[in-house]
Amino acid sequence: MGRAIVATAALSALLAVCGCTVQGTDADGKHHLPVRIELPGAKASPSATASTPGTPSAAPAANVLWSRGDSGSGVRELQARLRQADWLFDGPTGTYDDLTEQAVAGFQGKRGLPKTGETDKVTWQRLVKMTHEPGKWDLYLMGGQPAGAPDPRCLTGRVLCIDKTTRTLRWMIDGRTVSTMSVRFGAQYTPTRDGVFHVYWKARNWVSTLYNSPMPYAMFFSGGQAVHYSYDFSARGYAGGSHGCVNVRDEAAIASLFAQVRTGDKVVVHR
Template sequence: MPRSSTRPRTLRAVLATGAVLAVTAGCSAQVVTDPAGGADDKKGSGAGVRIEPAGPASSAPADRPAAASKPPATPSAAPSRTETEKPAPPKPKILLAGGAEGDQVRELQARLRQIAHFNRAPTGYYGTVTADAVSTFQAKRGLPRTGTTDTVTWQRLLGMTKKPTAAQLRPPAVEKPPPPKPDKRCMTGRVLCISKTSRALTWMIDGKVLSTMDVRFGSQYTPTREGVFKVGWKSRDHVSTLYDTPMPYAMFFSGGQAVHYSADFAANGYSGASHGCVNVRDEKKIASLFDQVRTGDKVVVHW
């Protein structure tokens, strides 16, 4: 028998083998001639042949140009802040507020009196009583309870009332009953005379009345103590450590109870109560009183 040849297989044999491998692997292949010899060319002196996998076959014909890729859609610009947000409506203009005086205040009071929100003769002065009347009018009409007369409040009032007559603006004087006599304990010395009956604080020196202001007391659960006391100490910008609330112009007379200004009393009147202190709602009056009162002055709380 002739001896088996050890010469490398011919290119035809290699191609045939590659075709079989390609079919067996289930993928396409391409023949690449390597002049330097492939990994199977042990001598490295012949023209090597290696099989490399071809890229995935394209279903499109070879002579058809590839479809041009579409440019990415340009995202629509986000709406600017000014396009999405509407400007806030302008705040109503304030026409009258506490401390104002004149004919317009008198007309305001007369119109409020027509609809039973002001129960006294017009004075022409915008004080705490007028502020309370405006506040209750605003609350009943669903307006912000500011106690000040702004354009919205004024227009609403004009629509509900008639132009006041001269008699309504300046009604005939009515003799007022004399105020009740102060407690006899208030008639000597420097005294903060505080009446629970009239809900008033009267600042007196040797029986002479120097000023009077509205006050509010504690609730039934935290009542204001009654009796004779002395101003123990003063604190202009005091803040309660127990309730964490401001107590400006505080004048302490019995433990933690003091005479002081109350913003809540100024805004809501007698609908609320203190935690035992004597609340004052007129800030100007309590500020003036604070400067006059001395440590050691007498305090009388009575019915």
């Protein structure tokens, strides 16, 4: 018995020096959860410091909700609220980029908070109190809203299928979607007409004779209304509106579309 006690003590001392894990046993000799032995002053591993459910962690993680590189609906709302507070003029994009980080740091510094550029709970609560809940088009100010199901009239032939509800344009051939892009419509007093039309004229470089505004990649389908690239839409998003035309903000996308669309192709504008 004396030798067993000495041997056990020696083994425990050796294991303590090595920082190993001792497997404890019950009275019947069965193993239960391991007991970790750490050297005094040694940095514990994450598994050693993790708390069990229901018990507070000894070293809680920082209260950061979002930081650079994150993405998702929460980041999109953050960006929309930063725009309301005049700290961000880009987006919302849904991605926490360098401009978002700079905006958050500026907002924090103005209010005496640590200028980390990361959105922690305190920063978020201050921002929420100063702003209102963003609406759908505040969140998708620059486009990016998923396209809805195409109108049945778009399922045959070559069609520019334009959805006013989701603010998207689908370029479709025989029921297959070739490309999709965000679009903007006419303002309250100059609405874009709904219905079925056809492209009757194309102009690569056109300037409106009525408003003296550039209309690159114009594809006219109803009177003076056309699908075309808009510098204003590219810069301001849905904060502005057209005089009835269907604006596209992605120049590369509409350049490609312009090259594919032919005179006589169908245009369906629907809700």
